[in-house]
Amino acid sequence: MRKILPIANAIIAVGAGVLVLLGYFLPGIFGSIQSVLIQWAIILAAFALLLGVINLVLVHWKKVSTKQPGNIYSVVLLLSLVLTVIVVSLSGPTGFWSLWIFNTFQVPVEISLLAVLAIVLVYAGARLISRRPKWYTVLFIATALIVLLGSAPLFLLGEFTPLSALRAWLSQVPAMAGARGLLLGVALGTIATGLRILMGLERPYGG
């Protein structure tokens, strides 16, 4: 059984993957099978989410029960989770109290994290000069500054047209060209990864 199960997993995964792929190229023959398989995948993903939440509870329960440092945060997380589940179950996903929880807790906390993120990015930019003191680091920071300054009217000066034009050229020509080059590399890498999985040579599903 221990040997059969991984082989069966691989056959199901490879078969489903090939059928979904063929559905994109030959929609007349495989289109209906493809849409059924994708619907199954969406349903399974919803169950996976539920299992993920159970995993989250187990991780934090373990932290609380073993009295690890900072376990008070885990207590807060578990209590928030239980309260949110109760409120959303009673009020519905778009009910008044569900939206109140979302707008009162989730949104402000995420906006605060975004503010922290802005500071972290500025700090990382400043630290970059000491970490990689190379000419291309200076070019990177100078380009970032030009794009930043050209994106909004300057204090007391208003909009500085040459800077805005330079920003537009930088983002539309060299940055776009570089991004497309990177995307081509990413696309080839993604194709290679997908093919290895379809060939059954890489089995991230316990095969």
Next chain:
Amino acid sequence: MEQVLNLIGEYLGILFLLLCLGLIIFYAIRGRNRPARSLREIAAFTRFRREVGLAVEAGKRLHISLGRGNINDLQGGSAFIGLTILDRCARAASNSDRPPVATSGDGTVTILSQDTLQSTYRSLAAEQRYDPTSARLTGLTPLAYAAGAIPAIHDEQVSASILAGHFGSEIALLTEAGERSHCLTVAGTDSIPAQAVLYAAADEPLLGEELYAGGAYLGANPVHEASLQMQDILRWVLVAAILLGAILRLVGALP
């Protein structure tokens, strides 16, 4: 002629995939009878391999962040590389007191990371070492995911952190956590804005397709090397096609 071109256009995608598949199979078969090809050095992987060895000796933990990409769409491709890296790290750290910890922002990827760890330990006849809480879902929105993964870096004696998956600019919070915990951060993603952030924030950023070479550089499977060779060839083909297209456009042969 037009009909032939239309037919080729219609099936260009599948022809391209078959070409990729053919090249991978060709190089995989050819590679069996030849010594391993030397790969160009990528500093990030060299440092990471060294850090894995040091982590095992020092009794410290490795953290693998798989991002928040959903495997039902294109963003999941990079998470599969993260899973390959997780497998390699679990194997390398199988003698360590502290098994690696994996964090992700998608339920399916979390289950796959648990499955990867379990099957790796099973293949090493050490299934008792598997702990389901080593692979965790830390949050479902980008910032919630980052906020949930930061304690794993800070509190669990992590000596090296590898971020391999789909991220946005929130990846800077994870690299910052690594910086504060004095642990090495190697990071790669499929997202272009996040790659720009990584260039500034990570110790060792993996840009473009470098992330996808992870399996080959960490010695996962000979087929990873064959895929690298396929990517190299097709990259040159694409460069030639782009240049040819630009020249044809310049001389007015293309609309």
